[in-house]
Amino acid sequence: MIKYLNQRQIKTIIKLGDLYLPGNQSFSKFSERNQIHHIDRVLKFINKDDLNDLGLFLQLLSFLPTFVLSIIIASASKHNLLFAPLASPFRLLHISLKGLACTLYYSKMNENDGQVLDQLNWNPKMNPAVKDEEMKKLIEDNDFNKIQY
Secondary structure, eight states: OOOOSSSHHHHHHHHHHHHHHHOSSSSOOHHOOOGGGGGHHHHHTHHHHHHHHHHHHHHTTTTTOHHHHHHHHHHHOOOOOSOHHHHHHHHHHHHHHHHHHHHHHHHSSSSSOHHHHHHHTOOOOOOOOOHHHHHHHHHHHHHHHGGOO
């Protein structure tokens, strides 16, 4: 059960996700990854006002046909070509909508769900912290200010 968004808003995210990540022969499209049930984990730490604004925006987008959404996405992804007053909001729109879709698509929310990462041959990991002495030596050994030209 999804806590932060209603069914109409969820369907809009799926529609937007399929526009951003349509899939091909090698990769499944957004909706086929079935990661939408993890949306609460992504939205959990968003400011309440931002979450309300996102919900309202998704609700408004839900009334638009897919071809209009694709025009909005295309415009948002070309934000750098727009003149200044429009560029900033379209850039934010692009970052937020694509970020939401990509976070769900590429995440490995479950231990046994690494399909996309495995296909990309990408295995992110955390390395243990380096001790202070080791870090100091690493910095000193790679100090480019000491190089004589």
